[in-house]
Amino acid sequence: MTEKRFKVFSFDIEELNDELTEKDAETKRYPDNNCPQCGWETTLLYAAEETEDAAHELIRQGKAGLCGDCFSSRLTELEVVVIIPLETPK
Numbered sequence: 001m002t003e004k005r006f007k008v009f010s011f012d013i014e015e016l017n018d019e020l021t022e023k024d025a026e027t028k029r030y031p032d033n034n035c036p037q038c039g040w041e042t043t044l045l046y047a048a049e050e051t052e053d054a055a056h057e058l059i060r061q062g063k064a065g066l067c068g069d070c071f072s073s074r075l076t077e078l079e080v081v082v083i084i085p086l087e088t089p090k
């Protein structure tokens, strides 16, 4: 099995909308602050990648970004193993 290490990042959907609207007035990906999968209104979209910049870029491209419920369901479907560091980074 191929494995990939990643971190989960959350993005404020209103900030994403402001950013997307500034770049292209015709494009606003989340017009009613809705999750692109289930359509429920949400404040945060989640994406998993190696870095926050990479996760942000995927959301900008419309290739990632789900509400907490859809994101959790996806992690469950993928049987993701969560590794939590026991020591707090200094």
Ligand SMILES: [Zn+2]
Pocket (backbone or CB within 6 Å): 035, 036, 037, 038, 039, 040, 066, 067, 068, 069, 070, 071
């Ligand atoms: Zn959703």
